[in-house]
Amino acid sequence: MEADDSCVIVGDRKSLRQVYIATEAETDSSNLRHRYSSGSSLAGTPNYCITPPTSTSTPDQKTTIMPSFSTPGCTSTGYGSFQPTSEESIHIDSGYSGSNRYISFPHNQSSSSDTNTSLWDTIVSSPVQNLRQKLRGRPSYLDKGHSRSLKIQPQHACFIFAIIITSIGFASFISYKGGPLDVGLAVRLSWTITWQWKSLGAIVSLTTVSGCSYYRLFYGDTARLVHVDSRKVDNPVRRKLAKHIEGIIDICPELKNPRYIPTFWAADQWTNMALLIAKQRFDKSLLRRTNYNRELLTMTDGGTVSIDFPADSHLPVDAPLVIFLHTITGSSSDTGHYMRCASRRGWRSCVFNRRGHGRVSLTTPNFNVMGDVADTKAQVDFVIAKYSSASYVAMVGISAGSGLLVTYLGKEGDNTPVRAACSLCPAYDISQAFTKLAENYPMVDRHILTSMKKCFIRPNKNILSTKSQTALENCTQATTIDEFLSVHFPFAGYDTLEEYFCDNNPMEWVEGIVRPVMIVNSEDDMVCLPKNIREDIITSLGGVLLLRTRKGAHIAFNEGILGTGCYLSRITMDFLDAARLVEQKGGTVDN
DSSP states (O other): OOTTOOEEEOOOTTTOOEEEEEOBOOSSGGGOBOOOOOOOOOTTOOOOEEOOOEEEEOTTSOEEEEOOEEOTTEEEEETTEEEESSTTSOOEEEEEETTEEEEEOOOOOOSHHHHHHHHHIIIIIHHHHHHHHHHSOOHHHHSTTOOOOOOOOHHHHHHHHHHHHHHHHHHGGGGTTOOHHHHHHHHHHHHHHHHHHHHHHHHHHHHHHHHHHHHHHHHHOBOEEEOOOGGGOOSHHHHHHHHHHHHHHHHOHHHHSOBOOBOGGGOSHHHHHHHHHHHHHHHHSTTSOOOEEEEEEEOTTSOEEEEEEEOOTTSOTTOOEEEEEOOSSOOGGGOHHHHHHHHHTTOEEEEEEOTTOTTOOOSSSOOOTTOOHHHHHHHHHHHHHHTTTOSOEEEEEETHHHHHHHHHHHHHGGGOSOOEEEEESOOSOTTTTTTTHHHHOHHHHHHHHHHHIIIIIGGGHHHHHTTOHHHHHHHHHOOSHHHHHHHOHHHHTOSSHHHHHHHHOGGGTGGGOOSOEEEEEETTOSSSOGGGOOHHHHHHSTTEEEEEESOOTTTTOEESSSSOEEHHHHHHHHHHHHHHHHHHTTOOOOO
């Protein structure tokens, strides 16, 4: 094509798909130059031509081309569109964007085989060829004063938007009954609808995806409760606890008919987890950073822990109190949505930050990955003294914090002021919980291990080296979470690994718990693996309720259309509200 060609048609009736009209616009419209040429024909097929366009000047002195078209057997039906009057003619449908004219030519089909080819050309080939034509360097575009920008037409923008939305939505089907082939067909159908009907097609596709996803999630994702029947418990204390659990279930609709419905576009374990991480980063940002009042406590050995209290001056002095125990490398900044939920329910809340957490460096060469019960007891005593008028005290452990929760309740027995507790996504037996994590989910194991070294080792190398250089090197060189846990015991104050597990493994102390406890686990948890769940312990003890869901990932449990909700915080507060109400009505857990 010559450099100043303004109009090119390529192809005959069967192969013709697209026409690209390149215009040279100058500030003086009288100097507008344009040419046109007709497409070459194959044997026995007619040529198609475009008549020379007319030019008009716009206020910005750029030329707007208003082309008219003529083809054998076609009559004009409006601006830029011609309807064929015979089966042998084609239908011309033009689209415009700035001074770059682009026209696509889907032609009539007379056979089923041609129909399939045309459908693919319409959905895939045409947009790809359009983009190639626009990106192809043409001399006329490089001239001074000419625009070279690539503009996306509105219908193309809708098409791209629908591709993204439908791909995410239908991808969630893979986790359910639909396989990859079903998902591929569904996505292809959605793309076709969007390309054919533009904005309306995008709306229809998005609505269909949302409706189908929600339908599958609603009817396929029921949760399951596991607890012991109080009539089968011989021990009077355990029987009383079992009756307490049954009373909680009876007055709590969310537990009577448990159902977790994840966000339809983040129902998969990885998208669910990614959404949680995004929400946590937003919580830590300046846009939503929660203000805390921090209390630093010095332990008997010189170690330092802290307690963070959110603003709760609007609550009455006798408001119930809930204590949160954070994750393995977390702090109060990761627990904001739990405290906001508690505040909305009328509960005062606080977070116990363990040694080395919450941007507080170690003041002694001592730390425990799973948390120290003696430190927790000191923190509980401080909070009870601070809020002595609290009408009820509860405790919630999150991930690794749930292990500390069980160990603390088991060791304290009936001496604890805590009246009810929730254990969220626990690992159960910590001596075995992480042995297969690096093998099954190496990226998850590596990510958590890096966070552990960043939290405990890197900022505290000098002080840790004063206690055990060998243990410091072993922790630094550890390649898995299980290995780190197995070599850090000198810093926790133990001579052997066996002593460490004997004193810190929750399974060693679970039988000492005499408070109603709810445990929540999901079947797609990639950290606390489902095979680690000990239903045998649940059914052998009265007073423990296990809630198992099919979805939820690890402490993610996002819910709502936009994923702003959290099922874990909601079901936790439902349980604690019900436990408090049952005790107020006379179902006390005292011996």
